[in-house]
Every structure is written in structure tokens, then in C-alpha cells.
Amino acid sequence: MKTAQNGDTVKVHYHGKLTDGTTFDSSEGREPLEFTIGSGQVIKGFDEGVKGLGIGEKRTINIPVEEAYGPKQDDLLIEFPKDQFPEGMEPAVGMALNMRNEQGQAFPVTIAEIKEASVVLDGNHPLAGKELVFDLELVEIVGEKSGLILPD
Incomplete structure (x- = not known):
């Protein structure tokens, strides 16, 4: 089975929560989020959480502060x-x-x-200083990486 890799453009449904269970964002009722893994379009921990998923697979990930929006400044x-x-x-x-x-x-x-x-x-991002939890589901791999090589 093909799995999502660095450089692939993917569509993902997600439910973002704080560690206390409070929802801060979700794709429920909307189109899935489309982005290219490793391109910097999403936070690093989200990118990493999608890598290796096959279409239809689900995963829950915890993203530490450093891989989310960083500490409060x-x-x-x-x-x-x-x-x-x-x-x-x-x-x-x-x-x-x-x-x-x-x-x-x-x-x-x-x-x-x-x-x-x-x-x-x-002026901090509202999620700065917070560990994040995401329930992820890979919906589609729209395009596989081209000749563009992105660092792992």
C-alpha cells in the first residue's frame, strides 16, 4: 500500500485538541486540509504525523510545544x-x-x-506554549513527489 511521504501532496481530515481535550480546530464538516508534506505549509509535528499513513488510515499524535507553535515569548x-x-x-x-x-x-x-x-x-500565537493533540485521517494522496527533493 502506498503511504504518504515527504514531498507528497495529501488531503487530511483532522481534529485538533489541547491536552485537556478542548478542541481548537477541526476539518469536520469542511473539505479536508490539502498540503505538501515537508513544504512548511503546516507545523512540523503535523507533517511528521502524516508521514507513513496509508489512504483511509487514522492516527492520533501528540505534538510537543517545540514542534507546534513554540514556547510563549x-x-x-x-x-x-x-x-x-x-x-x-x-x-x-x-x-x-x-x-x-x-x-x-x-x-x-x-x-x-x-x-x-x-x-x-x-503578540504570541494563541497556541504558543501548548502541546497539541491531533486525530488524523489520510483521505487522499493527490500527487506524489516530483523531482523536487525535500529534506526528511
Whole structure:
């Protein structure tokens, strides 16, 4: 039986959970996720979890923090003055916002804490610092690797 290898384009159904069982994403009710193994389109641990699966096979994998979104970085916590928020906007913990850096590029942040005169914004990925669990099912191998050689 053909199994998924580095460089193959595959379609995968998945259910992503935290270690406490909380679901953070799932392909249920949607088209399966299509990506090329080893291309950097998905996190490293997800790539590794799909390798070796045959069509129709299922597997549950645990992805450590380092192979997921990495550890939380304290330098991505930004203290922002409350008086610089748009008038009428009431900041709340958990609120998702977009900021712009000096080059004008937008990046997402979440309000982590509200202080008297400022708000602490968290620029970390929401899943940074978390171990992830995925239930995977290989639906299809769309295309096998071509002459392109990707590192294992």
C-alpha cells in the first residue's frame, strides 16, 4: 500500500485538541486540509504525523510545544496606553485586535491584561506554549513527489 511521504501532496481530515481535550480546530464538516508534506505549509509535528499513513488510515499524535507553535515569548507582550485606543472602544481581556509595526505590516494581538492606564497586548500565537493533540485521517494522496527533493 502506498503511504504518504515527504514531498507528497495529501488531503487530511483532522481534529485538533489541547491536552485537556478542548478542541481548537477541526476539518469536520469542511473539505479536508490539502498540503505538501515537508513544504512548511503546516507545523512540523503535523507533517511528521502524516508521514507513513496509508489512504483511509487514522492516527492520533501528540505534538510537543517545540514542534507546534513554540514556547510563549515574553518579548511579544506589549504594554499599550489606554488613551491611544479609538474613542468609544472598551478593551476587554481576550479581545483580538490587529496592530501595525513600523513597516506598516499588520499582526494579530490579544488583550492579555488590563491595567489602570495601559493594556497588555500578547503578540504570541494563541497556541504558543501548548502541546497539541491531533486525530488524523489520510483521505487522499493527490500527487506524489516530483523531482523536487525535500529534506526528511
